[in-house]
Amino acid sequence: MAYATSESDAQPTKGERTRAAIVDAVTVREIGAAAGVNPGLIHHYFGSKEGLFTAVVQRSVQATDAGERLAGVPAEELGAQLVRLAEAAWGAPEQAGWMSMLRRAVAESPERLRDIGEKVSTAALVSVLPAELDHRDLRAQLAASQLAGLVLLRHVAGVGVFAQLDTEEVVALIGPTVQRYLTGELGV
Structure with missing residues (x-):
């Protein structure tokens, strides 16, 4: 088993990845709703x-x-x-x-x-x-x-x-x- 040698080498945990995905999804949904567009269009037009x-x-x-x-x-x-x-x-x-x-x-x-x-x-x-x-x-x-x-x-x-x-x-x-x-x- 390989261990990370420093904090910068550490990979995000599954929980951290899930949390980030939820925050991104909520934020993108809110922006899409406020603009009256499908949230997927944010990624299409702006990348992120x-x-x-x-x-x-x-x-x-x-x-x-x-x-x-x-x-x-x-x-x-x-x-x-x-x-x-x-x-x-x-x-x-x-x-x-x-x-x-x-x-x-x-x-x-x-x-x-x-x-x-x-x-x-x-x-x-x-x-x-x-x-x-x-x-x-x-x-x-x-x-x-x-x-x-x-x-x-x-x-x-x-x-x-x-x-x-x-x-x-x-x-x-x-x-x-x-x-x-x-x-x-x-x-x-």
């Missing part, structure tokens, strides 16, 4: 629940026209404008559905969030940074990390006083940090 999540996030990012809106913004105003766009995209009441999906993704599939961060968020940010800046990928990832914290604490978890601030207060508090990440000295 995670694929659907990625498509929803991409649509949300595209709906804000972030790339287009930031393209004409002076470099020294990118941080504030990016926070405003994030607030408009994630704070709007019509975003409640995808925010629910984000909560599930955080709990169930953190690797999917990494993929989205790399493919959606950072790519859009890099495209609007001045070409002469060094470390453009790092700058975009640092700014995205700040915005991810904003989304998770303010809009997903609704943490305390932070969740109660108005948009301009959030812009005044977070915009300068995002700006430093985008165009300031990084010390690397």
Whole structure:
């Protein structure tokens, strides 16, 4: 009999596989029911629940026209404008559905969030940074990390006083940090 040598080598137990299958089935059924379609179509069109999540996030990012809106913004105003766009995209009441999906993704599939961060968020940010800046990928990832914290604490978890601030207060508090990440000295 072979034994797993580490946790990463361990195979999920039958119970763990069954639990995962039930969670996936319930989730896919709920999504299908809410959309008024057969749940099998989710797998047909998106490959998986995670694929659907990625498509929803991409649509949300595209709906804000972030790339287009930031393209004409002076470099020294990118941080504030990016926070405003994030607030408009994630704070709007019509975003409640995808925010629910984000909560599930955080709990169930953190690797999917990494993929989205790399493919959606950072790519859009890099495209609007001045070409002469060094470390453009790092700058975009640092700014995205700040915005991810904003989304998770303010809009997903609704943490305390932070969740109660108005948009301009959030812009005044977070915009300068995002700006430093985008165009300031990084010390690397």
